[in-house]
Amino acid sequence: MRGVPHLNELNKKYRERGFEIVAVSSEAAGTIEDKMVKGASASFGVVKADIAALYQTNGIPHGWVLDAEGKCIWEGHPAQLNDAQIEEWIKDLAPGKITREVQKPLKASVEAYNKGQFGKAFEAVAEHLTSEDAKVKADAEYVNGVIEKRKAAGEAKAKKLRDAGDLVKLLPVLEEEAKGWEGSEYGKACGDEAKTVKASKEYKLCAKAADAWAKLEPKLNDLADDKAAKALEKFIKDFAGTPQAKLAEERLKDLK
């Protein structure tokens, strides 16, 4: 529990930006509450659960950082967590729901945002950005900042997939953006791009490659090396330019 002040500080700095701490113990709920939550004044998430069989570790405390999809991106001692790492992890993260209390004129925008209606939220906040009421203006700037960050995160996610040529994953991202930003120019642009992607030959090839790779990849370990190499070479030729062909190239290199 010596690490509580450090985690409290990180929680205070980054929670609103999407960085969450979940400290887990298998001890009795009463003990956790008395010692950790009340005794040590932990302000971050504290949980009772027995996860020893799922998360093996010799040293305690020990931690893992999980990305937005729940995949492990770091592991180590909590004291090793620092601001630079966290800033890097959260920089492209879409902000979560707005939980801060805002002035009454901003409530409609916050409600729309929290429902995933970003276009509507953006429209509703605009008129308050020039409010003469300083409190309303400050809240409008805050809400507008969150909405802008959400848009930037969506754009960054789409760009990453576009650059990787992963049209199969890009399409649902564009469709989700188009739906969330309905009524805005950005939403229209996403919708138009989604239609173009869906109709393209490249998307159809990517979709076929994804299906074919899902079938081939689990079988590779059961094949003799020469047969696996032949299958991979054929796959690379048939689905050239797709992300799965790149995966196949990597597997082929490993084989050789």
Next chain:
Amino acid sequence: MKTMFLAACLALYATTLAAMDKGEEAPNFKFEASWNTLPGAKQLTDYRGRIVFLEIWKIH
């Protein structure tokens, strides 16, 4: 020989220290009780969409 033994010990320690590798999906689990967690969160997967620092701790 001594170096090899130390290297083997370190490798063994590394593999037993954390079974979850980078890129691997974290196993889900339900919260038996919770404090200060996200409103409505009842299990780890309720945190999807956020960066999570998952820590195992013990009262000393």
